[in-house]
Amino acid sequence: MSESDTDNRDGAGTPRPDPGTGDGTRAVRAGLPEPVKHEPTLPGPVFAAHFHLPGEPTGPYTYGRDENPTWTHLERAIGELEAPGQDDVETLVFASGMAAISSVLFSQLRAGDVAVLPDDGYQALPLVRTQLEAYGIEVRTAPTGGDAQLDVLDGAGLLWIETPSNPGLDVCDVRRLADAAHARGALVAVDNTLATPLGQRPLDLGADFSVASGTKQLTGHGDVLLGYVAGRDAEAMAAVRRWRKIVGAIPGPMEAWLAHRSIATLQLRVDRQNATALKVAEALRARPEITGLRYPGLPDDPSHKIASQQMRRYGCVVSFTLPTRARADRFLDALRLVEGATSFGGVRSTAERRGRWGGDAVPEGFVRLSVGAEDPEDLVADLLRALEESAG
Numbered sequence: 001m002s003e004s005d006t007d008n009r010d011g012a013g014t015p016r017p018d019p020g021t022g023d024g025t026r027a028v029r030a031g032l033p034e035p036v037k038h039e040p041t042l043p044g045p046v047f048a049a050h051f052h053l054p055g056e057p058t059g060p061y062t063y064g065r066d067e068n069p070t071w072t073h074l075e076r077a078i079g080e081l082e083a084p085g086q087d088d089v090e091t092l093v094f095a096s097g098m099a100a101i102s103s104v105l106f107s108q109l110r111a112g113d114v115a116v117l118p119d120d121g122y123q124a125l126p127l128v129r130t131q132l133e134a135y136g137i138e139v140r141t142a143p144t145g146g147d148a149q150l151d152v153l154d155g156a157g158l159l160w161i162e163t164p165s166n167p168g169l170d171v172c173d174v175r176r177l178a179d180a181a182h183a184r185g186a187l188v189a190v191d192n193t194l195a196t197p198l199g200q201r202p203l204d205l206g207a208d209f210s211v212a213s214g215t216k217q218l219t220g221h222g223d224v225l226l227g228y229v230a231g232r233d234a235e236a237m238a239a240v241r242r243w244r245k246i247v248g249a250i251p252g253p254m255e256a257w258l259a260h261r262s263i264a265t266l267q268l269r270v271d272r273q274n275a276t277a278l279k280v281a282e283a284l285r286a287r288p289e290i291t292g293l294r295y296p297g298l299p300d301d302p303s304h305k306i307a308s309q310q311m312r313r314y315g316c317v318v319s320f321t322l323p324t325r326a327r328a329d330r331f332l333d334a335l336r337l338v339e340g341a342t343s344f345g346g347v348r349s350t351a352e353r354r355g356r357w358g359g360d361a362v363p364e365g366f367v368r369l370s371v372g373a374e375d376p377e378d379l380v381a382d383l384l385r386a387l388e389e390s391a392g
């Protein structure tokens with residue numbers, strides 16, 4: 001038997017003990033299995049629809065819609081970031097953020113239940129609302145800001161929080177809302193997409209589920225769609241897992257592996273992008289044509305007080321409004337370092353006039369800017385030049 005045959009018998013290997021507590025250390029090592037001589041540090045993607053399985057069909061790996069060793073590594077990585085050192089937290093990866101969101105809502109709610117959603121959250125939530133209502137679930141909504149969801153919690157079975165909200169960047173007090181929801185017997189889920197696990201740990205703030213799109217800053221290169229759910233309640237997570245199995249909303253092994261590789265640079269990207277976002281916000285707010293500038297990291301932002309209590313980093317998204325739709329379009333056209341694109345969190349800056357989609361309650365000139373990893377001086381110069389050029 002060769003050396004490598006004796007190792008890794010459970011397919012994914014045992015996770016390594018946490019050797020450090022810094023975010024950078026944790027990110028580069030997250031989810032790596034015990035090293036195996038002559039094997040890569042991060043094992044390559046396992047392409048398998050089914051696994052060799054003679055005799056009694058026991059796990060961990062039987063059929064590719066249920067489990068895959070590449071997911072196992074990625075799930076451990078995300079779990080180590082969402083809930084460091086907490087072995088009771090389970091993480092499940094999905095084909096997209098929406099697959100993860102739907103898995104929680106549709107696995108936890110039944111006809112007659114009440115769900116509370118934000119009215120200023122991700123743009124697909126209204127579609128989800130329609131589907132929940134079609135299944136006989138009552139949906140109430142309230143704004144994220146001012147913890148307004150508190151007012152509609154009575155009788156709720158599940159509270160869905162998105163903080164900071166996308167695209168308005170309002171923040172709510174997760175601990176306060178979670179306590180109020182739990183006192184009424186409701187489960188609490190937080191969409192952690194914008195913050196990433198390095199910016200905010202919803203499970204530590206009292207949430208039952210931390211749910212996110214890994215498509216954004218978690219993976220950061222704009223080349224992978226991914227989602228995940230992390231939770232501590234074994235029964236609730238078993239229902240989420242069952243939902244993944246019956247809907248089949250699973251990530252491909254290649255996507256899962258790319259995501260895991262990308263997480264190694266999460267702390268570098270997040271620190272760079274978020275620091276630049278603050279510089280960009282400071283530069284833009286000095287401009288007379290800009291109103292409603294929002295960035296939770298700005299000390300005088302309406303979100304800052306609560307954000308500074310529950311977040312460790314404030315994200316890479318800055319939003320603001322230009323006087324007219326035409327001005328916003330000219331501004332976006334004039335940018336050279338900022339690509340016109342939806343989505344956010346990538347290493348290359350992107351921006352869009354959010355009103356072009358309809359749906360979000362935002363002014364016509366509202367721009368959502370996702371700050372990338374370019375040099376801050378270059379980016380600020382490009383933005384200020386585009387503002388000048390678009391004035392005429």
Ligand SMILES: *Cc1c(COP(=O)(O)O)cnc(C)c1O
Nearest residue numbers: 096097098122166193213215226
């Ligand atoms: C993008 C996004 C989603 C959906 O994620 P996908 O990976 O596109 O399915 C959900 N919530 C928020 C806050 C998002 O920004």
